[in-house]
Amino acid sequence: MKWQGRRQSDNVEDRRSISGGKVAIGGGVVGIIILLLNVFGGETGKQIAPVLEQMQGGQTQTEAAAPLSKEDEEMGNFVRVTLADTEDIWGKIFEEHGMTYEKPKLVLFRGSVQTACGGASSASGPFYCPGDRKVYMDLAFFEELKNKFGAKGGDFAIAYVIAHEIGHHIQTLLGTSAKMRQEQEGKSEAEANKLSVALELQADFYAGVWAHYNQQNLDTGDIDEALSAANAVGDDAIQSKMQGHVVPDSFTHGTSEQRMYWFKKGFKTGDIKQGTTFEEIQ
Numbered sequence: 001m002k003w004q005g006r007r008q009s010d011n012v013e014d015r016r017s018i019s020g021g022k023v024a025i026g027g028g029v030v031g032i033i034i035l036l037l038n039v040f041g042g043e044t045g046k047q048i049a050p051v052l053e054q055m056q057g058g059q060t061q062t063e064a065a066a067p068l069s070k071e072d073e074e075m076g077n078f079v080r081v082t083l084a085d086t087e088d089i090w091g092k093i094f095e096e097h098g099m100t101y102e103k104p105k106l107v108l109f110r111g112s113v114q115t116a117c118g119g120a121s122s123a124s125g126p127f128y129c130p131g132d133r134k135v136y137m138d139l140a141f142f143e144e145l146k147n148k149f150g151a152k153g154g155d156f157a158i159a160y161v162i163a164h165e166i167g168h169h170i171q172t173l174l175g176t177s178a179k180m181r182q183e184q185e186g187k188s189e190a191e192a193n194k195l196s197v198a199l200e201l202q203a204d205f206y207a208g209v210w211a212h213y214n215q216q217n218l219d220t221g222d223i224d225e226a227l228s229a230a231n232a233v234g235d236d237a238i239q240s241k242m243q244g245h246v247v248p249d250s251f252t253h254g255t256s257e258q259r260m261y262w263f264k265k266g267f268k269t270g271d272i273k274q275g276t277t278f279e280e281i282q
Contacts, residue, residue: 001082001156002217008080009087013107013134016076017068075139075158076108082159086166089213093272104169105134106162113138126161128168130177135165149241151232152225156218160226160263163210167203176202180278190249197235198277200253201262204230205275208266223267230259254281 068076083106094101107113112121116131122138129136139158146153171177180199184192211218211226231237234256239246253259262277 001078001159001219001222003078003081003155006081006217007084007088008077009083009103009106011087011103011105012076012080012083013105014068014076015107015109015113016072078155078158079106079108079137079139079162082162083166085214085217086163086210089210090166090170093209093213097272099173102133102173104128104166105132107134107136109136109138110140111138126165128165128172130168130172133169133172135162135169137162137165145229145232149232149237150228152228154221154225156222156225157229159222160207160211160229163207164203166210167206168199170206171199171203193250193252194281195278196252197254197258198281201258201277201281202275204254204259205262205266205277206272208263208268209270209272209275211263211267212270226263227260230263231256234259 087101087103091101091103107115110122112119113136115129115134115136117127117129120127120136122140124136125141126135126137128134142151142153142158142161145151145157151157168177171180177199180195184195187195207226211223233253235251235253236246236248236255239250254262258281262275265274
């Protein structure tokens with residue numbers, strides 16, 4: 001992505017050069033819940049949670065932070081430019097629909113972090129907390145995505161994930177997330193998971209919409225990087241990698257094919273009204 005020399009957002013909190021703080025992952029449930037909801041979900045999460053609890057043993061951990069390198073600083077600047085692009089594009093889209101866009105914060109951290117949704121570790125992967133309306137991200141996640149799950153990597157893989165998490169912010173502002181949670185009440189686990197899948201795929205769609213309106217800043221291969229990341233984080237791809245088989249009823253984010261499809265649809269149309277995942281995912 002063409003990002004150097006462009007506007008950087010003031011809404012990035014860079015906590016990488018300070019201590020990660022203390023987070024009781026093993027004794028508390030919050031870190032594991034975030035992990036399950038944002039990375040694995042369903043049956044895989046159930047298998048991994050006890051392992052995490054045993055490893056952490058209910059003990060608090062303190063993460064020591066290292067000074068920021070030149071590469072760290074550069075990546076932070078890239079994140080600031082990407083967030084600025086989401087602010088500009090979603091601000092304009094909201095204005096066109098007679099609404100005001102509320103800019104979220106993005107927090108860069110290392111090791112562990114405290115949020116309004118509780119404590120979380122790097123194992124959580126990037127996530128959005130509606131309690132404080134902030135996106136949390138440890139950039140080490142992208143090395144894991146590339147090395148363990150086969151994504152191509154590249155700066156636009158990071159941009160795609162940021163845009164996806166901003167998609168969850170859009171859903172919070174529009175009331176979609178709250179409505180989905182209400183609809184999940186009283187549903188079976190499989191039915192509730194389908195609603196979660198629809199929410200996640202819509203966030204992928206919104207990421208595609210953002211990319212549609214940011215095409216002047218894209219380099220050749222950027223969309224392929226985004227699709228490679230979307231493919232790597234499909235429920236079927238993760239479950240196959242982690243447990244050797246897939247359990248469709250436990251999917252919470254959608255298959256690799258679905259995640260790529262909805263990102264591409266958003267990128268192709270640029271029309272937020274076509275993010276009809278809740279109507280189509282049954």
